[in-house]
Structures are given as structure tokens and as C-alpha cells.
Amino acid sequence: MPRNFLYEVPPTAGLPPRFGDLLPARTASLAARAAEFLGIDDVQVECSGTAALVVALTALQRRSKRTGVIVPAYTCPLVAIAVAHCGLELRLCDLAPGSIDMDADKLAALCDENTLAVVPTHLGGRVADVDTAIACARRAGAWVIEDAAQALGARFADGTPVGTRADIGFFSLAVGKGLTTFEGGLLVARDAQLRAELHRCSADIVPSDLAWEFKRTLQLLGYYALYRPAGLPLAYGWPRRRALRAGDATAAVGDDFPLTIPLHRLGAWRRSVGARAFPRLRDFQHELAERASKRCASLERIPRIAALRDAGAAHGTWPFLLVMMPTRAARDAALSALWTTNLGVSRLFIHALPDYDYLHAIVPKADVPNARDFAARTLTISNSPWLDEARFDFLLGELRRAVE
Numbered sequence: 001m002p003r004n005f006l007y008e009v010p011p012t013a014g015l016p017p018r019f020g021d022l023l024p025a026r027t028a029s030l031a032a033r034a035a036e037f038l039g040i041d042d043v044q045v046e047c048s049g050t051a052a053l054v055v056a057l058t059a060l061q062r063r064s065k066r067t068g069v070i071v072p073a074y075t076c077p078l079v080a081i082a083v084a085h086c087g088l089e090l091r092l093c094d095l096a097p098g099s100i101d102m103d104a105d106k107l108a109a110l111c112d113e114n115t116l117a118v119v120p121t122h123l124g125g126r127v128a129d130v131d132t133a134i135a136c137a138r139r140a141g142a143w144v145i146e147d148a149a150q151a152l153g154a155r156f157a158d159g160t161p162v163g164t165r166a167d168i169g170f171f172s173l174a175v176g177k178g179l180t181t182f183e184g185g186l187l188v189a190r191d192a193q194l195r196a197e198l199h200r201c202s203a204d205i206v207p208s209d210l211a212w213e214f215k216r217t218l219q220l221l222g223y224y225a226l227y228r229p230a231g232l233p234l235a236y237g238w239p240r241r242r243a244l245r246a247g248d249a250t251a252a253v254g255d256d257f258p259l260t261i262p263l264h265r266l267g268a269w270r271r272s273v274g275a276r277a278f279p280r281l282r283d284f285q286h287e288l289a290e291r292a293s294k295r296c297a298s299l300e301r302i303p304r305i306a307a308l309r310d311a312g313a314a315h316g317t318w319p320f321l322l323v324m325m326p327t328r329a330a331r332d333a334a335l336s337a338l339w340t341t342n343l344g345v346s347r348l349f350i351h352a353l354p355d356y357d358y359l360h361a362i363v364p365k366a367d368v369p370n371a372r373d374f375a376a377r378t379l380t381i382s383n384s385p386w387l388d389e390a391r392f393d394f395l396l397g398e399l400r401r402a403v404e
Contacts, residue, residue: 008232008345011253011293011390012176012319013384015284017037017224021276030271033278034186037153038161044202047216047266049149049172049207052185053082054261056168057117057132059194059201061086065118066142072102073367073371074352077359079147084362085261089118092353094368098324100308101129103370104136108388118144122151122162124348124358124380125317126355130156130165140191143167152178152186153285157313159276164188175223176319179281181274182220184266194207208266220270229386233342239342244323250350256358257371285317288383292318295383298396299323304330304403321381322348326403328376334402335379343391344382 003044028036030131034043046052057069069083073092083090091110093102100123110116120133130146137144148163149172163169171177173184187202189195193197226235243252296307304326310316324332338345350356352371353363381387381395 004048004342006233007229008237008342008381009229009382009387010176010227010232010236011344011346011380011382013178013288013382014176014227014319015179016279016385017227017277018280018313019207019224021273022221022224025272025276027272030181030275030278031276036279037281038164038188040078040161040164040188042188044195044198045266045271046185046187046202046206047181047264049170049174049185050078050082050261051263051338052170053079053145053147053188054085054263055198055202055206056170056188057082057088058205059197060143060168062201063198063294064116064140066114066374068115069117069119069145070102070107070110070115071119071353072100072121072123073354073366073368074374075123075147076149076349077255077353077356078261079119079121080353080363081257081259081261081360084259089114090363091115092184092364092366092368092371095370095374097370098306098374099370100124100126102133102373104132106140107133108136111136112143113140114177115140115142117142119147120144121147121318121345123147124308124322125151125314125319126230126308126322127151127156127162127314129311134166139202140188145169148176151317152179153281154316155314157311162316164190167191167194170310177331178285178317178319179274179277180220180223181266181270182216182223184274206263206265211260212262212264213267213270216270220273225227226349237342240346244340249347250356253347256357259362287385288318289315291385292321292383295321295381295392298392299399302396302400302403305399314379318383320346320383321342323379323381323399324374325377325379330403331377331379334399337398337402340394343395344379344384344387345395348378348380349375363403
């Protein structure tokens with residue numbers, strides 16, 4: 001397919017912005033919109049999903065002398081950075097084979113009298129097995145924090161909103177997660193007393209910072225200006241291809257995070273932008289789910305390729321399609337043909353957590369073969385409406401060639 005240098009498909013399907021979101025208007029607050037969307041009483045707004053996790057872990061620290069935090073061995077590096085920020089002990093649980101879920105037997109063995117929290121992760125919007133994590137944590141007297149950063153709007157099979165089943169849940173409003181305030185986070189808790197402690201903890205450790213808010217405001221304005229096919233080559237496509245030419249896959253997907261976490265208040269204007277966009281989110285996610293269902297079926301007609309779906313009657317969110325190739329060689333062949341194009345093909349996280357060089361000081365060595373296999377065999381395909389049928393058919397052809 002000929003390259004259109006002024007057209008770029010984003011790697012994830014963010015809610016298309018409208019400039020009316022930026023204008024002053026009377027509207028319900030971001031927290032109120034989020035609570036209504038989730039069908040719960042209270043939502044706490046933070047400056048990022050990572051900051052929400054820091055607040056959650058700090059609040060639990062105040063209740064307990066335990067220090068262990070169990071996370072999947074394949075997850076966002078920011079989770080490990082948040083645990084280190086709080087001075088807690090990171091414990092890695094390998095995945096079940098070919099799954100986003102932690103291996104149940106390994107998780108049960110890891111949970112002990114020093115476990116503070118278990119963090120199951122709804123990776124890529126797919127609905128994780130939180131019930132097993134809760135059962136293991138309860139036997140050890142630990143809390144459970146749902147990492148629903150990429151899954152705002154997903155639901156379990158019984159209709160419960162993802163992020164609200166465990167003791168605490170958090171969501172990200174970063175770019176590409178759906179609704180965005182450029183950076184932002186939502187924090188929820190089941191128990192009213194714990195919710196009050198989360199609010200108190202945030203008030204204690206999260207300061208106002210005008211410099212950070214000014215930076216995020218400019219970035220949000222830039223997002224609204226450039227989040228369209230003609231603007232994304234400048235903001236995303238050309239920097240990604242430059243990183244790939246330099247052989248830096250970690251930078252190409254944005255996994256090269258700083259080891260410090262900025263904590264600051266999400267400003268009133270950015271909150272209002274998110275609040276005005278919220279009413280469009282549900283319909284947009286329905287469109288994504290319908291398109292994903294059809295495209296997963298097309299992918300699964302290619303021999304030995306699996307598109308990860310939700311188990312049973314669960315309904316995840318679909319910012320992208322998470323595709324598992326039969327071998328690492330097949331995955332790499334597909335990426336060789338597609339990663340430098342403008343068609344929204346990428347990877348989720350480059351490595352299992354122990355394999356990032358820059359995290360060696362905060363991530364323990366661990367034997368996690370399933371997590372490493374997951375990292376080695378997966379790629380992502382954008383579910384953006386800007387990836388039209390002709391472009392998607394071209395991707396299918398390249399994937400077929402990669403597995404032949």
C-alpha cells in the first residue's frame with residue numbers, strides 16, 4: 001500500500017476530540033460524570049493513573065506494616081515505578097500461558113503474611129480474572145487493587161464495572177486510553193471508610209503545582225490540535241519511526257519512563273474538558289466493540305493467529321486489538337513489514353518487567369517464562385476508526401505472509 005506521509009493511524013483508539021470541549025461551559029464535574037458513568041457513588045480525580053496507584057498504595061501503607069505488592073510480570077513499567085516510589089517490595093507473578101491473567105498457582109504461592117496488595121491488570125482493555133486474585137489475597141489478609149488503566153467502561157460478565165469489584169480500582173485518562181485530559185486518573189474504592197482515607201491521603205501527599213499544570217495544559221491543547229490523521233505524523237508517526245531506525249524499540253512505544261512520578265493537582269480547566277467529553281464515551285466504545293468483533297473474526301481466520309478476547313460474557317474496551325502470533329519469528333516478521341508504516345501497528349510493552357535495563361534497580365530478577373513469551377509473540381493493531389477496511393485488509397495480508 002503506498003505510504004501517505006500526511007496520514008497516520010494512532011496505535012490506540014482515543015475518543016476523537018471536539019474543539020467545543022475546550023470552551024467554557026457549565027457542566028457536571030469530571031468526578032460526577034465519572035461516577036455516573038460507572039454507576040457508583042464517588043470517584044476521586046488524580047493527575048494520572050500512576051498517581052492514583054501511588055495514593056492507593058500509600059493509603060494502604062498507613063493501615064498496615066506489610067510491604068509486599070504482587071503485580072503481573074508483564075505490565076506497564078509505571079506500575080513497578082509506583083511501587084518503588086512508595087518504598088514497597090515489588091513481587092512479580094508470572095502469567096498463565098497465553099493469557100493476561102496471573103498464574104493462579106503462582107499467585108497463591110506468592111501471597112503471604114507480608115503481602116500488602118495484589119494488583120490484577122485489565123491489560124489492553126481485556127477483562128482480567130479479578131475473582132481469583134481476590135480469593136488469593138483474602139486468604140493472606142491482603143487488599144486487591146484493580147489496574148483498570150486501559151479499561152474505563154469495561155464490565156464483568158455480571159455487569160459490574162471493571163475497577164469496582166476489588167477493594168480499590170484506578171483508571172487512566174492519558175492519551176490513547178479513550179477519554180483523556182492528556183494525563184489524568186480516576187480512583188475508586190468499595191468501602192466508604194477506605195474512600196475517605198484515599199481522599200485524606202491525596203490531600204496529604206499531592207500538592208498543587210502550577211508548572212506541571214501549565215505543561216499539561218499546553219500538551220492537551222496540542223493533543224486537540226494534532227489528534228487527527230493529518231496531525232499524527234508530526235506528534236507520533238515520525239518520532240516513532242526515528243526511534244525504530246535507531247533500534248530503540250522501548251522509546252518507539254513510549255516505555256522509557258522516568259523513575260520519578262510527578263504528583264500534582266489536575267486543574268479545573270482540564271477537568272472541565274474531560275467532563276464535557278464524557279457523554280460521548282459510551283457510544284464511541286460501542287462502535288469500537290462492534291468493529292473489534294468483526295476484525296477479531298477476520299484475524300482468527302488466519303491459521304495460528306489468536307486475537308485476545310474477553311472470557312464468557314465479559315465486555316472489555318477495545319482501544320486496540322491484541323494479537324498473539326505463533327512464534328516470535330512470525331511476530332518479528334509481521335512487525336518488520338508493518339511497524340514503520342502509518343497503519344497503527346505496534347507493541348504494547350516491549351519486555352516483561354525484569355528485562356528492562358533501566359528498571360534493574362527497582363525490579364527483582366525473576367523466572368517468568370510465560371510473561372516473556374507473551375511479550376515476544378504479541379503485537380497490537382489500532383482499533384481507530386481511521387484504520388479503514390482497505391488498510392485493515394492490507395494488514396491481514398501481511399500477517400498471512402508472516403505465518404506462512
